[in-house]
Amino acid sequence: MDELMALFWLTASALFFAAAVRLARRIFPQDRAAEHAMHAVVVSWSGLVVISFVLALGHWLTPVALLITVGLLSAVVHFGLSFTGGDRPAAAGRCAVSEHVPEPARSDAGAQIPQRWFGFRALLWAWIAGFGVFHVLRWGVLVFPQNWDSLAYHIPLIDHWVRQRTLYVPDCAFWYVPGNNELWGLWATGAFSGDFLVGLDNVPAGILFVTAMLALAGHLKIRRPWSDLAVLAALAAEPVVRQLVDVENDLAVAALFLAVLAYGVRYAVGRRAADVVFAAASAGLLTGVKYYALGYAVAAGCAVAVPLLIGRELRPVAWGLAWGVLGALVLGAGWYLRNWWATGTPLFPLGFSSGTDVWGRMRPGSLASTLAFSGRWVVWPLLMRAVGAQTGWCHLAALASLPVTIPYLAYRAVRRSSGRQAYRLGLLAVAVPAAALVYVCIPNAVETAPGALNMLRLQYHPVRFGLPLWTVSLLALAAMLSDVCPARSGLFGHHEAGWIGRSMWALCISACGVGVLGQLWRRWGPWVSLEGALLATDFAVAGWVVRWGTKRLDRRRCVLVAVCGAMMLSGAFAWGIGLRAGRWHEGFWRHYDASLRTRIFSRFVSRLEPDAERICVCDYRYYPFFGSRRRFDVCRPLWIPDGTALRRYLRMHEATVVVCRHRDTNPQRRYAGVARWIKTDPDLFDVVYEDSVYIAARIRRGVAAFAAKRSERRPGRRIQRHSGRAQSPDGA
Numbered sequence: 091m092d093e094l095m096a097l098f099w100l101t102a103s104a105l106f107f108a109a110a111v112r113l114a115r116r117i118f119p120q121d122r123a124a125e126h127a128m129h130a131v132v133v134s135w136s137g138l139v140v141i142s143f144v145l146a147l148g149h150w151l152t153p154v155a156l157l158i159t160v161g162l163l164s165a166v167v168h169f170g171l172s173f174t175g176g177d178r179p180a181a182a183g184r185c186a187v188s189e190h191v192p193e194p195a196r197s198d199a200g201a202q203i204p205q206r207w208f209g210f211r212a213l214l215w216a217w218i219a220g221f222g223v224f225h226v227l228r229w230g231v232l233v234f235p236q237n238w239d240s241l242a243y244h245i246p247l248i249d250h251w252v253r254q255r256t257l258y259v260p261d262c263a264f265w266y267v268p269g270n271n272e273l274w275g276l277w278a279t280g281a282f283s284g285d286f287l288v289g290l291d292n293v294p295a296g297i298l299f300v301t302a303m304l305a306l307a308g309h310l311k312i313r314r315p316w317s318d319l320a321v322l323a324a325l326a327a328e329p330v331v332r333q334l335v336d337v338e339n340d341l342a343v344a345a346l347f348l349a350v351l352a353y354g355v356r357y358a359v360g361r362r363a364a365d366v367v368f369a370a371a372s373a374g375l376l377t378g379v380k381y382y383a384l385g386y387a388v389a390a391g392c393a394v395a396v397p398l399l400i401g402r403e404l405r406p407v408a409w410g411l412a413w414g415v416l417g418a419l420v421l422g423a424g425w426y427l428r429n430w431w432a433t434g435t436p437l438f439p440l441g442f443s444s445g446t447d448v449w450g451r452m453r454p455g456s457l458a459s460t461l462a463f464s465g466r467w468v469v470w471p472l473l474m475r476a477v478g479a480q481t482g483w484c485h486l487a488a489l490a491s492l493p494v495t496i497p498y499l500a501y502r503a504v505r506r507s508s509g510r511q512a513y514r515l516g517l518l519a520v521a522v523p524a525a526a527l528v529y530v531c532i533p534n535a536v537e538t539a540p541g542a543l544n545m546l547r548l549q550y551h552p553v554r555f556g557l558p559l560w561t562v563s564l565l566a567l568a569a570m571l572s573d574v575c576p577a578r579s580g581l582f583g584h585h586e587a588g589w590i591g592r593s594m595w596a597l598c599i600s601a602c603g604v605g606v607l608g609q610l611w612r613r614w615g616p617w618v619s620l621e622g623a624l625l626a627t628d629f630a631v632a633g634w635v636v637r638w639g640t641k642r643l644d645r646r647r648c649v650l651v652a653v654c655g656a657m658m659l660s661g662a663f664a665w666g667i668g669l670r671a672g673r674w675h676e677g678f679w680r681h682y683d684a685s686l687r688t689r690i691f692s693r694f695v696s697r698l699e700p701d702a703e704r705i706c707v708c709d710y711r712y713y714p715f716f717g718s719r720r721r722f723d724v725c726r727p728l729w730i731p732d733g734t735a736l737r738r739y740l741r742m743h744e745a746t747v748v749v750c751r752h753r754d755t756n757p758q759r760r761y762a763g764v765a766r767w768i769k770t771d772p773d774l775f776d777v778v779y780e781d782s783v784y785i786a787a788r789i790r791r792g793v794a795a796f797a798a799k800r801s802e803r804r805p806g807r808r809i810q811r812h813s814g815r816a817q818s819p820d821g822a
Contacts, residue, residue: 095281096667097660102157103277104656105164110134112171117364128301129368131294132349135270136371136421137163139378142273143424146257153252153280160277211318213630218325220629222296222334224622230289230335231670234681237336241711243267244337245288248275249713249720258428261725261743266438268425270378271295271339282667284718286674291337299330299345306352307565309359310514313572315599319606320568323484324561326609329554331617343383344557346376347390351521351562354394354410358517359510361406369394370413374421381437385528386558387418392524397503397516439728452729452760459537459545461552462530469536469546476549481560482609488563495566496522502573515573518566525559539757571598678718686714687783690749694779694786695722698747706745708736708761709784715749729760733767737774740789748775749786 107130114121114129121129141159145151235245243264250259251272259265275291303324307317324330333341353369356362376387391414395407426436434446441447449456457463461473478486488495496519503516529535535552537543545551553560575598679691691714695705700721707715707726715724725743730736740748750764768775768787775787 092282092671093664093668096664098157099281100660100663102161102164105168106134106137106160109164109167110137113167116171124301125305127297128305128349128352131298131301132368132371132375135274135294135375138273138277139270139375139421142257142276146255149255151251151255151257153276156277157281211314214318216630216633217626219633221622221626223629224625225617226289226293226296226335228622229617231287233289234674234678234685235285235288235336235713236685237332237338238711240288240337241713244272244291244339245275245285245713246716246724246726248272248279248288248337249285249716251276252280252720253723257424258432260432261723263726263728266429266433268378268380268383268422270375270422270425271342271380272337275337283671284674284678284720286670288337289335292333292335292339292341295339295342295345296330296334298349299341300325302345302348302352303561303565306348306355307568309352309355310518310565310569311511311572312565312569315603316568316572317565319599319602320564322610323482323564323606326482326606326613327485327553327557327560328480328550328613329557331613332550333554338554339379340554340557342379343376343386344561346372346379346383347386347525347558348561350376350387350390351393351517354390355514355517357410358394358398358406358513366410366413367417369410370417371421372417373414374417374419377418377422378425382528382532382555385531386525389521389524389528389558393517393521396520397513400516401513448729451731455540456533458540459533459535460531461535464536469543472543472546473552476546476553477556477560479549480553482612484564484606484609485560488560488567491567491570492522492563495563495570498570498573499566515569518562518569521562522559522566525562529556529559537757539759542757544757571602575599675718678714682714686711688781690779690781690784690786691715698722703747704743704745706740706743706748708748708750708764710756710760727761730764732763733771736764736767745789747778747786747788749784751784752782 110130110133111126113133114126118125118129138160141163142151142156145155145159235241243262247259247262247264247267247269250262250265251257251269254261257269271291274294275285275288278287278290279285300321303321304317307320312320329338329340332338349372350369353365353372357365357369373387373391376383376390391411394410398407429438430436432438433441433448435441438446439448439452441449444450453459458465461469474486474489477489499515499519503512503514503519532555534545535555537545679696683689683691695715695717698705700717700723704723704725705715707724708730709726712724712726716722725745727736727739730739736748739745748764748768750761750768752765754760754762754764765785768777768785774790776790777785777787779786
C-alpha cells in the first residue's frame with residue numbers, strides 16, 4: 091500500500107511545486123532561479139495552509155483528501171497558465187531587470203566582480219545543494235526521530251491531526267501552538283503508514299532560508315563574495331544543521347523573517363504590488379509558526395517601514411500595513427482564533443485575566459526567564475558562551491561589531507545621495523536592533539524553571555531562538571565590509587592607492603573566507619563522510635546535466651527524456667518507500683526501547699488492543715506510544731498539579747491506561763507526583779507494568795463504558811470545547 095501511495099504522493103507533490111514555480115515565473119519573469127525558488131516556497135506554503143484550514147473546518151483533513159485537493163488545484167493552475175499564455179509575464183508582474191537582478195553596488199568597470207567568480211560560485215552552490223540532499227536523506231529520512239521537541243510535541247501534533255482529521259486536537263498537550271510549519275510534516279507523512287518521511291518537514295524552510303538570504307543580500311547591493319560568505323557562515327550554525335533533519339520550527343521563523351525583509355526591500359525600491367503581496371504572505375506565514383514569531387513579524391515590518399517613514403513616504407507604508415494585516419489574518423490568525431474559541435484567550439496558556447491565565451499558575455515569575463527581565467548579569471556571559479559554542483567565530487564577530495556596524499550603516503544611509511541605497515542601508519540599521527529587542531523578550535531563553543538557568547547551560551535553545559538576529563547581524567557586517575572594502579577598485583583615486591586597495595580587499599576577503607571555511611568544517615565535519623561527498627557531487631552533476639539538456643535539446647526530445655526520467659524516478663521512489671516502510675515498522679519498538687532505556691514498548695504497549703484502549707501518557711517525549719503505524723489512541727496532559735487534576739483529566743479524556751515515569755527529573759516537573767498518586771490509589775489504578783523507567787496502570791472504573799462509547803464514535807469527530815476561564819484543557 092505504501093508503494094502505491096508513494097506514486098500518488100510523488101505525482102501530487104510534483105504538480106504542486108511545478109505549479110508554484112510556474113506561477114512564480116509568471117509573476118516575476120525577470121528574476122533568477124534562486125528567487126524563483128523563494129517565490130515558489132512562499133506560494134506553495136500559503137496554498138498548503140489555506141487548503142488545510144478549509145478541509146479542517148469540515149473534519150475532512152484526511153491525507154487522501156489533502157493530496158487530491160492540492161493535486162487538482164495544481165492541475166487547474168497549470169491549465170489556467172497554459173490557457174492564458176504559458177509563462178509569458180503578466181502586466182502586473184513585469185519589472186525592469188535592474189530592479190530584480192542583483193548588481194554590483196559601484197557602477198565603474200573596475201568594481202565589477204571577475205566572471206570566473208560566477209562559474210566557481212555556481213559550482214559551489216550546486217555542490218552545497220547536492221550535499222543538502224544527502225544530509226536530509228541520510229540523517230532525516232533513514233533514521234528514527236530523536237530530537238526532544240520533535241518527540242514531545244511536533245510529531246505527536248501531526249499524528250493527532252491525522253487521527254482526528256482536524257487541526258483542533260485537545261488530546262495533544264501542545265494542541266494550542268500555531269502549526270504552519272508542521273503542516274509540511276502532515277503533507278510528508280500523512281499519506282503513508284508511518285512517519286518515516288517526517289525528516290522532510292523543514293526542507294521548504296531550508297530552501298527559503300538560503301534563497302531569501304541570497305535575495306536579500308542581492309537587493310541590499312552586498313557584493314557577491316561578501317554575501318556568499320555571509321550565507322555560508324549562516325549555514326554553519328548548529329540550529330540550522332540540526333533543524334534541516336528534524337521537525338523543530340526555529341529555522342522556519344528565520345527563513346520567513348528574511349523573506350519578509352527581502353520582499354520589503356523589493357517593494358520599497360520598485361513599488362510593485364506583487365512584492366507587497368508576497369511580503370504580506372511571508373508575514374502571515376511567520377505569525378502562524380509559533381508564538382515568538384509574532385514579535386519577529388513586527389520587527390520585520392518595522393525594519394521595512396521605518397526608513398520609509400523617515401523619508402516621509404506614508405502611502406507605501408499604509409499600503410504595506412494593510413496588506414500585512416490581511417496576510418496575517420488569512421495565513422496566521424486561524425490558529426489564534428481556534429485558541430480563543432476553545433479557551434477564551436488567543437495565546438493559551440497565557441491569558442489576560444486571572445481566569446484565563448493558566449501560564450501564570452504553571453510558571454509563576456516566568457518573566458525572569460527572558461534575557462531582558464532576568465535581573466542576573468551572569469546570563470550574558472553564558473549567552474555569549476552559548477553563541478560561540480553553537481555557531482562560531484563569524485557570529486561572534488558579527489555580534490561584537492554591532493556597536494560599529496549599526497552606527498556606520500545609519501550614517502551611510504543618512505549621507506547617501508541615492509534614496510534607494512539609503513533605504514537599503516537604513517533597513518539593516520533598523521532590522522538588527524528590532525530583532526534584538528524581540529529576542530531578549532522571548533520566554534524560556536534563560537530557563538524553564540525558576541533559578542535553574544537550564545536553557546542557557548544547554549546552550550542550544552537560546553541560540554535557536556535568536557536565529558533571525560544572528561543571521562541579519564551577519565548580513566549587516568557583510569554590508570559594512572562590502573561598503574568599506576571595494577572590489578578591485580582603489581580606496582583612493584590614483585593608481586598606486588588603487589593597487590593598495592585591491593591588495594587590502596584580497597587580504598580581507600581571504601582571511602574571512604578561511605574563517606568561514608573553518609567554521610563550516612567545525613559544524614558540518616561530524617556529518618561529512620566520503621559517501622556523502624561523492625553523492626553530493628553526483629547530485630550536483632545530475633542537476634547540471636538536466637540544466638544543460640533543457641537548454642541544448644529541442645522541446646520534443648526534452649519531453650521524451652523527462653517522461654522516461656519521471657518513470658524511472660517514480661519506480662525507484664516507490665521501491666525505496668516500500669523498503670523504508672518495512673524497516674521503520676520492524677525496528678520502531680526496538681529503537682525506542684533502546685533510546686529511552688526501557689522495555690515498555692515491546693513488552694506492554696505492543697500487546698495492547700489499539701481499538702479498545704486509550705493511553706494517557708504523563709511524560710514529555712510521548713511520540714513512541716503512538717506506534718509505528720499511529721494505531722494507538724494517545725493523549726498527554728499539559729500539566730498535572732495534583733491528584734484531583736489527574737482524575738479529572740482521565741475522566742474528561744476517557745483514558746483506560748495511564749503511563750508515567752517513576753521520577754520526573756525535568757526542571758519543569760509537570761508530572762512529578764503522578765507515579766505516587768497511582769501507587770497510593772489501588773481502588774482506581776491497577777499497576778500492570780513496571781520497569782526501572784516507566785510504570786503503567788489500568789484504570790479500574792469506566793472501562794466497559796468507554797469501550798462502548800468508542801465503538802459508536804466515528805474517528806475524527808471528538809470535539810470538546812474547554813473553557814479557559816474555569817480550568818485548563820488538562821483539568822488543571
